[in-house]
Amino acid sequence: MSHLAVDQVEEGDVIPAVLELSNVAVGYVRGEPVLRNVTISIRPGEAVALVGRNGTGKSTLLRTMRGFLAPFDGQVTLKGHPLQSMSPQTLAATVGFLSPEIPQAHILVDEVIELSSLGRLKSMEQLEASDHPDVFPEVSGFGARFLDEMSSGQQRKIMLLALVVQWTDVLLMDEPELHLDLPSLRELHGLISWATAKGKSVVLSTHNLETIRVLPDRLYVVGDKTVREAPRTEETVQALLEGDEYVSRA
Numbered sequence: 001m002s003h004l005a006v007d008q009v010e011e012g013d014v015i016p017a018v019l020e021l022s023n024v025a026v027g028y029v030r031g032e033p034v035l036r037n038v039t040i041s042i043r044p045g046e047a048v049a050l051v052g053r054n055g056t057g058k059s060t061l062l063r064t065m066r067g068f069l070a071p072f073d074g075q076v077t078l079k080g081h082p083l084q085s086m087s088p089q090t091l092a093a094t095v096g097f098l099s100p101e102i103p104q105a106h107i108l109v110d111e112v113i114e115l116s117s118l119g120r121l122k123s124m125e126q127l128e129a130s131d132h133p134d135v136f137p138e139v140s141g142f143g144a145r146f147l148d149e150m151s152s153g154q155q156r157k158i159m160l161l162a163l164v165v166q167w168t169d170v171l172l173m174d175e176p177e178l179h180l181d182l183p184s185l186r187e188l189h190g191l192i193s194w195a196t197a198k199g200k201s202v203v204l205s206t207h208n209l210e211t212i213r214v215l216p217d218r219l220y221v222v223g224d225k226t227v228r229e230a231p232r233t234e235e236t237v238q239a240l241l242e243g244d245e246y247v248s249r250a
Protein backbone atom coordinates (compact mmCIF):
# COMPACT_ATOMS: atom_id res chain seq x y z
CA MET A 1 0.00 0.00 0.00
CA SER A 2 1.52 3.34 -0.97
CA HIS A 3 0.98 6.60 0.83
CA LEU A 4 0.32 10.05 -0.49
CA ALA A 5 3.15 12.52 -0.03
CA VAL A 6 2.06 15.30 2.30
CA ASP A 7 2.21 17.93 -0.47
CA GLN A 8 -0.07 15.78 -2.68
CA VAL A 9 -2.89 15.79 -0.17
CA GLU A 10 -5.90 17.90 -1.00
CA GLU A 11 -8.74 18.95 1.23
CA GLY A 12 -11.31 16.19 1.57
CA ASP A 13 -8.82 13.42 0.81
CA VAL A 14 -8.92 10.53 3.26
CA ILE A 15 -5.31 10.01 4.28
CA PRO A 16 -4.58 6.35 5.06
CA ALA A 17 -3.13 5.74 8.50
CA VAL A 18 0.46 4.57 8.65
CA LEU A 19 0.04 2.98 12.08
CA GLU A 20 -3.25 1.79 13.57
CA LEU A 21 -4.19 0.18 16.85
CA SER A 22 -7.68 -1.31 17.00
CA ASN A 23 -9.16 -2.33 20.33
CA VAL A 24 -5.74 -3.28 21.64
CA ALA A 25 -5.18 -4.77 25.09
CA VAL A 26 -1.56 -5.02 26.12
CA GLY A 27 0.62 -5.51 29.17
CA TYR A 28 3.14 -7.85 30.72
CA VAL A 29 0.94 -10.46 32.40
CA ARG A 30 -1.84 -12.16 30.46
CA GLY A 31 -5.20 -11.45 32.07
CA GLU A 32 -3.85 -8.24 33.65
CA PRO A 33 -3.51 -5.76 30.78
CA VAL A 34 -1.91 -2.39 31.51
CA LEU A 35 -4.11 -0.89 28.78
CA ARG A 36 -7.26 -2.05 27.04
CA ASN A 37 -9.66 -0.85 24.32
CA VAL A 38 -6.91 1.23 22.77
CA THR A 39 -7.83 2.55 19.35
CA ILE A 40 -5.37 4.98 17.79
CA SER A 41 -4.73 6.01 14.22
CA ILE A 42 -1.48 7.74 13.23
CA ARG A 43 -1.37 9.47 9.86
CA PRO A 44 1.69 10.36 7.78
CA GLY A 45 3.25 13.69 8.64
CA GLU A 46 1.70 14.17 12.03
CA ALA A 47 3.20 14.51 15.49
CA VAL A 48 1.20 12.80 18.21
CA ALA A 49 1.93 13.07 21.92
CA LEU A 50 1.08 10.52 24.59
CA VAL A 51 0.63 12.17 27.97
CA GLY A 52 -0.50 11.01 31.38
CA ARG A 53 0.72 10.17 34.84
CA ASN A 54 3.68 7.96 35.74
CA GLY A 55 3.00 4.27 35.28
CA THR A 56 -0.15 4.65 33.19
CA GLY A 57 1.27 2.87 30.15
CA LYS A 58 2.85 5.35 27.71
CA SER A 59 6.09 3.38 27.31
CA THR A 60 4.07 0.18 27.12
CA LEU A 61 2.10 1.67 24.23
CA LEU A 62 5.24 2.81 22.40
CA ARG A 63 6.77 -0.66 22.82
CA THR A 64 3.57 -2.14 21.37
CA MET A 65 3.76 0.24 18.39
CA ARG A 66 7.35 -0.91 17.76
CA GLY A 67 6.38 -4.58 18.02
CA PHE A 68 8.46 -5.24 21.14
CA LEU A 69 5.24 -6.23 22.96
CA ALA A 70 2.49 -8.29 21.32
CA PRO A 71 -1.08 -7.28 22.12
CA PHE A 72 -3.22 -9.73 24.16
CA ASP A 73 -6.20 -8.61 22.15
CA GLY A 74 -6.96 -6.40 19.15
CA GLN A 75 -4.66 -5.60 16.28
CA VAL A 76 -1.79 -3.30 15.38
CA THR A 77 -1.30 -2.61 11.67
CA LEU A 78 1.58 -0.87 9.97
CA LYS A 79 0.90 0.45 6.46
CA GLY A 80 -2.11 -1.87 6.35
CA HIS A 81 -0.25 -5.04 7.39
CA PRO A 82 -0.55 -6.77 10.78
CA LEU A 83 2.57 -5.69 12.65
CA GLN A 84 3.04 -9.09 14.29
CA SER A 85 3.37 -10.76 10.87
CA MET A 86 6.17 -8.45 9.69
CA SER A 87 9.80 -9.52 9.66
CA PRO A 88 12.14 -7.89 12.21
CA GLN A 89 14.03 -6.33 9.27
CA THR A 90 10.92 -4.73 7.75
CA LEU A 91 9.80 -3.53 11.16
CA ALA A 92 13.19 -1.97 11.92
CA ALA A 93 13.23 -0.31 8.50
CA THR A 94 9.76 1.18 9.05
CA VAL A 95 9.60 2.12 12.73
CA GLY A 96 12.43 3.79 14.65
CA PHE A 97 12.51 3.86 18.44
CA LEU A 98 14.24 6.26 20.82
CA SER A 99 14.52 4.67 24.24
CA PRO A 100 14.70 6.82 27.40
CA GLU A 101 17.83 4.87 28.36
CA ILE A 102 21.12 5.89 26.78
CA PRO A 103 23.09 2.93 25.45
CA GLN A 104 26.41 2.74 27.31
CA ALA A 105 28.39 1.63 24.28
CA HIS A 106 32.08 2.41 23.69
CA ILE A 107 31.43 3.30 20.07
CA LEU A 108 32.42 6.30 17.96
CA VAL A 109 29.71 8.79 17.04
CA ASP A 110 30.64 8.32 13.36
CA GLU A 111 29.97 4.58 13.80
CA VAL A 112 26.59 5.31 15.42
CA ILE A 113 25.63 7.38 12.37
CA GLU A 114 26.94 4.75 9.94
CA LEU A 115 25.14 1.87 11.67
CA SER A 116 21.90 3.82 12.10
CA SER A 117 21.83 4.91 8.46
CA LEU A 118 22.70 1.35 7.33
CA GLY A 119 25.87 2.64 5.72
CA ARG A 120 24.19 5.43 3.75
CA LEU A 121 26.14 7.99 5.78
CA LYS A 122 29.66 7.23 6.97
CA SER A 123 30.12 10.06 9.46
CA MET A 124 28.75 13.11 11.22
CA GLU A 125 30.46 15.13 8.48
CA GLN A 126 28.45 13.32 5.80
CA LEU A 127 25.31 13.84 7.87
CA GLU A 128 26.03 17.58 7.94
CA ALA A 129 26.46 17.58 4.16
CA SER A 130 23.16 15.72 3.59
CA ASP A 131 19.55 16.81 3.90
CA HIS A 132 19.24 16.85 7.68
CA PRO A 133 17.55 18.78 10.50
CA ASP A 134 19.77 21.76 11.23
CA VAL A 135 19.87 21.27 15.01
CA PHE A 136 22.31 20.57 17.84
CA PRO A 137 25.31 22.35 16.21
CA GLU A 138 27.42 21.85 19.35
CA VAL A 139 27.70 18.10 18.67
CA SER A 140 28.37 18.43 14.93
CA GLY A 141 32.14 18.01 15.38
CA PHE A 142 31.77 14.97 17.65
CA GLY A 143 32.27 12.25 15.00
CA ALA A 144 35.56 11.00 16.46
CA ARG A 145 34.30 10.98 20.06
CA PHE A 146 33.07 7.95 21.94
CA LEU A 147 29.39 7.86 22.87
CA ASP A 148 30.08 6.71 26.44
CA GLU A 149 32.52 9.59 27.00
CA MET A 150 29.96 12.32 26.45
CA SER A 151 27.46 14.05 28.74
CA SER A 152 23.92 12.67 28.98
CA GLY A 153 22.51 15.58 26.97
CA GLN A 154 25.19 15.24 24.29
CA GLN A 155 24.50 11.50 24.04
CA ARG A 156 20.79 12.18 23.76
CA LYS A 157 21.38 14.58 20.85
CA ILE A 158 23.45 11.96 19.02
CA MET A 159 20.72 9.34 19.59
CA LEU A 160 18.08 11.75 18.25
CA LEU A 161 20.17 12.34 15.10
CA ALA A 162 20.73 8.57 14.86
CA LEU A 163 16.96 8.06 14.97
CA VAL A 164 16.43 10.53 12.12
CA VAL A 165 19.09 8.99 9.85
CA GLN A 166 17.35 5.61 10.09
CA TRP A 167 14.85 7.27 7.73
CA THR A 168 11.88 5.24 8.95
CA ASP A 169 8.27 6.21 8.19
CA VAL A 170 7.43 6.22 11.90
CA LEU A 171 9.60 7.65 14.69
CA LEU A 172 8.68 6.65 18.24
CA MET A 173 10.26 8.69 21.01
CA ASP A 174 9.98 7.79 24.68
CA GLU A 175 10.48 11.07 26.60
CA PRO A 176 12.81 12.66 24.03
CA GLU A 177 13.38 15.78 26.18
CA LEU A 178 15.32 13.85 28.85
CA HIS A 179 18.69 15.55 29.58
CA LEU A 180 18.21 18.33 27.03
CA ASP A 181 18.88 21.90 28.15
CA LEU A 182 16.21 24.55 27.54
CA PRO A 183 17.47 25.90 24.16
CA SER A 184 17.90 22.31 22.97
CA LEU A 185 14.24 21.62 23.74
CA ARG A 186 13.32 24.11 21.00
CA GLU A 187 15.77 22.37 18.69
CA LEU A 188 14.17 19.01 19.47
CA HIS A 189 10.84 20.51 18.41
CA GLY A 190 12.59 21.74 15.23
CA LEU A 191 13.91 18.23 14.55
CA ILE A 192 10.42 16.75 14.97
CA SER A 193 8.84 19.41 12.74
CA TRP A 194 11.52 18.74 10.12
CA ALA A 195 10.65 15.03 10.18
CA THR A 196 6.89 15.57 9.96
CA ALA A 197 7.36 18.04 7.09
CA LYS A 198 9.06 15.14 5.26
CA GLY A 199 5.92 13.05 5.78
CA LYS A 200 7.30 11.07 8.73
CA SER A 201 4.97 10.32 11.64
CA VAL A 202 6.24 11.01 15.14
CA VAL A 203 4.70 9.53 18.28
CA LEU A 204 6.27 10.64 21.53
CA SER A 205 5.57 10.29 25.22
CA THR A 206 6.17 13.41 27.22
CA HIS A 207 5.87 15.09 30.60
CA ASN A 208 7.12 18.40 29.20
CA LEU A 209 4.67 21.29 29.39
CA GLU A 210 6.20 23.23 26.50
CA THR A 211 6.17 20.18 24.24
CA ILE A 212 2.53 19.55 25.12
CA ARG A 213 1.61 23.20 24.50
CA VAL A 214 3.39 23.80 21.20
CA LEU A 215 4.33 20.62 19.39
CA PRO A 216 1.77 17.89 18.75
CA ASP A 217 -0.90 17.90 16.08
CA ARG A 218 -2.84 15.56 18.34
CA LEU A 219 -2.76 14.58 21.98
CA TYR A 220 -3.69 11.26 23.58
CA VAL A 221 -4.15 11.02 27.33
CA VAL A 222 -3.14 7.67 28.82
CA GLY A 223 -4.91 6.90 32.08
CA ASP A 224 -7.62 4.81 33.67
CA LYS A 225 -6.12 1.77 31.85
CA THR A 226 -6.95 3.18 28.42
CA VAL A 227 -6.21 6.01 25.99
CA ARG A 228 -8.40 8.96 25.02
CA GLU A 229 -7.81 11.69 22.48
CA ALA A 230 -7.98 15.18 23.99
CA PRO A 231 -7.85 18.63 22.38
CA ARG A 232 -4.54 20.47 22.66
CA THR A 233 -6.01 23.28 24.70
CA GLU A 234 -5.05 25.10 27.87
CA GLU A 235 -8.01 23.36 29.54
CA THR A 236 -6.44 19.98 28.79
CA VAL A 237 -3.06 21.22 30.07
CA GLN A 238 -4.69 22.36 33.33
CA ALA A 239 -6.48 19.01 33.72
CA LEU A 240 -3.15 17.23 33.21
CA LEU A 241 -1.47 19.47 35.79
CA GLU A 242 -4.17 18.52 38.27
CA GLY A 243 -3.78 14.82 37.48
CA ASP A 244 -7.25 14.47 36.04
CA GLU A 245 -7.23 11.27 34.00
CA TYR A 246 -10.73 11.91 32.72
CA VAL A 247 -9.62 14.72 30.42
CA SER A 248 -12.43 15.63 28.03
CA ARG A 249 -12.50 14.09 24.59
CA ALA A 250 -11.40 15.99 21.47
Ligand SMILES: Nc1ncnc2c1ncn2[C@@H]1O[C@H](COP(=O)(O)OP(=O)(O)OP(=O)(O)O)[C@@H](O)[C@H]1O
Binding pocket: 028, 034, 052, 053, 054, 055, 056, 057, 058, 059, 060, 061, 205, 222
Ligand atom coordinates in the same frame (compact mmCIF):
# COMPACT_ATOMS: atom_id res chain seq x y z
N1 LIG B 1 8.89 -4.93 32.01
C1 LIG B 1 7.80 -4.82 32.77
N2 LIG B 1 7.29 -5.91 33.39
C2 LIG B 1 6.17 -5.81 34.14
N3 LIG B 1 5.48 -4.67 34.35
C3 LIG B 1 5.95 -3.56 33.75
C4 LIG B 1 7.14 -3.58 32.94
N4 LIG B 1 7.35 -2.32 32.48
C5 LIG B 1 6.37 -1.56 32.99
N5 LIG B 1 5.52 -2.30 33.74
C6 LIG B 1 4.32 -1.81 34.44
O1 LIG B 1 3.40 -1.36 33.44
C7 LIG B 1 2.75 -0.18 33.87
C8 LIG B 1 2.97 0.91 32.83
O2 LIG B 1 4.34 1.22 32.77
P1 LIG B 1 4.92 2.21 31.67
O3 LIG B 1 6.40 2.17 31.78
O4 LIG B 1 4.30 1.90 30.37
O5 LIG B 1 4.34 3.61 32.20
P2 LIG B 1 4.61 5.08 31.68
O6 LIG B 1 3.28 5.71 31.45
O7 LIG B 1 5.56 5.07 30.54
O8 LIG B 1 5.29 5.72 32.97
P3 LIG B 1 6.31 6.93 33.19
O9 LIG B 1 5.56 8.21 32.93
O10 LIG B 1 6.67 6.77 34.64
O11 LIG B 1 7.49 6.72 32.28
C9 LIG B 1 3.31 0.17 35.25
O12 LIG B 1 2.40 -0.30 36.21
C10 LIG B 1 4.60 -0.60 35.32
O13 LIG B 1 4.88 -0.99 36.63
